[in-house]
Amino acid sequence: MRMPHPECTTCKSRGSSLFNFCSCAETEKINLSKTCNIYKKDQVVFHENVFPIGLFCINSGSIKLSKIFSTGKEQILRIARAGDFIGYRSLITNDPYSVTATALEDSTICLIPKGEFHELMQTNKNFYEALLATICKELESTETKVSEIAYKPVRGRIAEALLLLANIYKKEEYINLTREDLASFVGTVKETAIRVVSEFKDEKLISIDKRRIKIINSKGLLQISNLYD
Amino acid sequence: MRMPHPECTTCKSRGSSLFNFCSCAETEKINLSKTCNIYKKDQVVFHENVFPIGLFCINSGSIKLSKIFSTGKEQILRIARAGDFIGYRSLITNDPYSVTATALEDSTICLIPKGEFHELMQTNKNFYEALLATICKELESTETKVSEIAYKPVRGRIAEALLLLANIYKKEEYINLTREDLASFVGTVKETAIRVVSEFKDEKLISIDKRRIKIINSKGLLQISNLYD
DNA sequence: TTAAAAAGATGATCTAAATCATTTTTTTAT
DNA sequence: ATAAAAAAATGATTTAGATCATCTTTTTAA
Missing domain, CATH: 2.60.120.10 (Jelly Rolls)
Structure with missing residues (x-):
């Protein structure tokens, strides 16, 4: 167009x-x-x-x-x-x-x-x-990214990805990416990404409005991300 | 020195x-x-x-x-x-x-x-x-490398790595890398690398002298490497 | 507005590969 | 030549995460 x-x-x-x-x-x-x-x-x-x-x-x-x-x-x-x-x-x-x-x-x-x-x-x-x-x-x-996909568990990779994405989408209020794209970004499958994101919500690390993610405890996410460095 | x-x-x-x-x-x-x-x-x-x-x-x-x-x-x-x-x-x-x-x-x-x-x-x-x-x-x-570690099974990654290493070490007769380094190179652990290398030997894709690897069927390795592309 | 499609959620099952443990072979150093 | 160390081999067990299946919610388009 x-x-x-x-x-x-x-x-x-x-x-x-x-x-x-x-x-x-x-x-x-x-x-x-x-x-x-x-x-x-x-x-x-x-x-x-x-x-x-x-x-x-x-x-x-x-x-x-x-x-x-x-x-x-x-x-x-x-x-x-x-x-x-x-x-x-x-x-x-x-x-x-x-x-x-x-x-x-x-x-x-x-x-x-x-x-x-x-x-x-x-x-x-x-x-x-x-x-x-x-x-x-x-x-x-x-x-x-190579080292992390090789050695960091999915939870850590998703925590890290959310922090990075929040930075990329800093002008918006929410991270605007489907669970499937999030999965492709960290090298896992849709179902696993969905499960981990739900866990993070239950753990009050993020909030979800409709399907959009907002980080509410970035320190907590960072800790999860760094667990295996 | x-x-x-x-x-x-x-x-x-x-x-x-x-x-x-x-x-x-x-x-x-x-x-x-x-x-x-x-x-x-x-x-x-x-x-x-x-x-x-x-x-x-x-x-x-x-x-x-x-x-x-x-x-x-x-x-x-x-x-x-x-x-x-x-x-x-x-x-x-x-x-x-x-x-x-x-x-x-x-x-x-x-x-x-x-x-x-x-x-x-x-x-x-x-x-x-x-x-x-x-x-x-x-x-x-x-x-x-990112995509391959994310989606290619270890067998495929090791097959590919051996072909690449054979090219790096083309002046030598053998690939001069321990199983542990090979594992670190493809993002897996020593034991798994050892097992896959042994399989490849049994399948007559490579030969092993002492611990050194020589490729004897590169087409076969390439096929294994490409199985999941 | 409503139907269809897409995205998300969730449970059950499976499997590739990690982990743990022990033995054998090869290399290195004395 | 021999002892010690490093690398390789191999078996048993565990597990993270993939796969499969179904259902619910949200979005899109007619």
Whole structure:
């Protein structure tokens, strides 16, 4: 779905994005070449194994990045929000996407053409360095994820995930993720995630309104998360 | 342990390392500023949570990069060999090491001072770009590891790990890793790794001499590895 | 507004893999 | 060469969490 372009220069996500490292002139230039679309909830932004055509910059909403198996199982690796870039790795390595990006809610996403991205990489050192730092941070958190899935019990992983998600969704009052997505995020199944979330509710660590989760005792959750570190 | 410096310019690992992107003059300069040490088997090269003082370049041997838990459990994330750089991520982000590096066998490792590394990053675009590409690849393989630990049964993970290790150790005839390290690498326990390796021997997928593993049916292993993708 | 679909809850059962315990083989150090 | 230590092998037992099945609540769409 096409929509009137939000302006990059005045974009409310600019401060929290890598565009913060771009000059006004650069931002203006990007603004002219970009296109912008609304993705409905559950709509795929890009598919695993497909070659990229540009850089996606999330203007509003949230996007899950996941690997999907032939068995239908899904592993969510990361959840991106307003201001985040997605799909830049394939642009750098010239490889097809290694993950699938799907909208978790209705989201507005801008697409910056490949050439524009590469030009920015060539000409703006600050941008380049900030991007490199972002990738390094991502790698570190992914390495942490490996160890935790391997050694931390489900209860600890869900406690930790809820704290992380509360931070991602800090502007909203509730964590807006189905139990099934929560399960995919921590590497378990729906039923187990449902059970653990119910336990946390009984233990007064979280409250639930309809199906939405709100943390009411983050210290308690942190303790559960750290039990096995 | 100190030793006579191997020469960077004639280093047999140079072709397979990122120094391949450096000019002769640059390599000479690095050669003069570097120091070189032998690390005995099981010796720690650097520790988690410690700040880096330079860039490590493996001249010979093999190094495991792992996270170690307070419970004593270890998750091996990556195994680095001759020509590989280790510890560059902390140098880029100015953070302490997020993993511990330990010699799997007696290894020779050069240490390039921090300043030298940063200068190279500033002045040599090819080097910079190659490093960025390396990190991107690492991130992709770490993401794959997350999904596999979450969804692939131990048999499949060990089959896959053996194929990967055979490739890392392609110059040697045997895979030189204890069952315990193999277990840490795929996220399981020693006993389970031992049992699966024994099964593979019984199924004529591998042969074992003393405790060393040699692959004799890689197609079979690949099939087991792919059963659940 | 109502029917259908999706999400969540919950109980029962099963199983892969962890844990615990002991023995054998290989390696290392004296 | 021999003793001690480390690694591997193997059996018995336990368990966390997956799977299967059914029911309830909430959301979505006609």
